[in-house]
Amino acid sequence: MSTGPQPDTSQGAAAPAVPAPPPPPVAPGPYPPAPMGHGVPAGHLPGPFPPVPAGHPQQPWPPPQPVPMAYALPPHPAPVVPRPPASGGRWRRLLGFNTVLAVLLALLIGLVALQNVRIGELSAALAGADQRLTELQQQDGDRLKEAETRLGALEKEVGATFNVEKLAAAVLPSVFRVEAGRSIGTAFAVGPKAADGGTHLFTNYHVVEELYQDGGRTVKITRDGQRFDAKIVGVNKLRDVAQLHTTAKFTGLTVAKTPAKPGQQIIAVGAPLGLTDTVTSGVISAIRETGYEEGPMVQFDAAINPGNSGGPVINGQQQVVGITVAGYLNAEGLGLAIPIADACRLFTVC
Secondary structure, three states, X not given: OOOOOOOOOOOOOOOOXXXXXXXXXXXXXXXXXXXXXXXXXOOOOOOOXXXXXXXXXXXXXXXXXXXXXXXXXXXXXXXOOOOOOOHHHHHHHHHHHHHHHHHHHHHHHHHHHHHHHHHHHHHHHHHHHHHHHHHHHHHHHHHHHHHHHHHHHHXXXXXXXXXXXXXXXXXXXXXXXXXXXXXXXXXXXXXXXXXXXXXXXXXXXXXXXXXXXXXXXXXXXXXXXXEEEEEEEEEEOOOOEEEEEEOOOOOOEEEOOOOOOOOOEEEEEEOHHHOOOEEEEEEEEEEEOOOOOOOOEEEEOOOOOOOOOOOEEEEOOOEEEEEEEEEOOOOOOOEEEEEHHHHHHHOOOO
């Protein structure tokens, strides 16, 4: 359908546009609907239309108008069937759930591992503490055993050092009653055997003084009911010591190498009033100057009586520390002895 004069395109140049004459007036609508497939009746086209530029294809005019298509609706809407979720979404959801589960599981495993490490550390610390406690208990046990051993040894040493019964049994065979004329005292064997196989003895000078001054040189010594002759070998009036010698063989007592000390336990052995094998015990009370004898004297508190003169004072090691010489009248526990070192210095028989 032509809408106006067509441009001349044979020469390749665009011809100038010629204005179209005005269209005849169109009666106002409404217009009846046009059947599908039929054009618009002549005289019903709107206008005027603008000129078409040269070189452009002509378009049908007017453009086809949309015509509503009427159709019958079903009496009821079709049921909507829910579509199942796409399989990809389900897997994504499953993957997300598995990821969360895996993270939680990893956290749980990490916590369990951390707890196991902590438990291991605590177990190691507890084991170390148990071992240390065991070591301390072992050390305490060792210390206790050592203390008990030392205490037992000390008790044994004390018992062995000063046991009056054992001391008396050890020294009595070497102690004698001396009869020098009308005087009775005590003597004891000392030191190693004499050159002739006999025995050296000590006593006080005042025990043999009367006999010695009268020219007598032989005294009687008694042991277990047996009497033996003993000769007066030497005397020292200033220290009140006399040395005797007998051919009979007896064991000599050992003399102490160190001086007696206050507090030292001792026994005194003698024949007070002629009663042989008399043993008393006590301690060294002091070392003092008395004026009774020249030189220091050993003071002790073991009971002595007339007849103890010349007897040994024995320490816990069965060693002679002094020679009993005197006691104070009307006093108890005040005995005096000559230090054995003085006697050994005067007579070299120790």
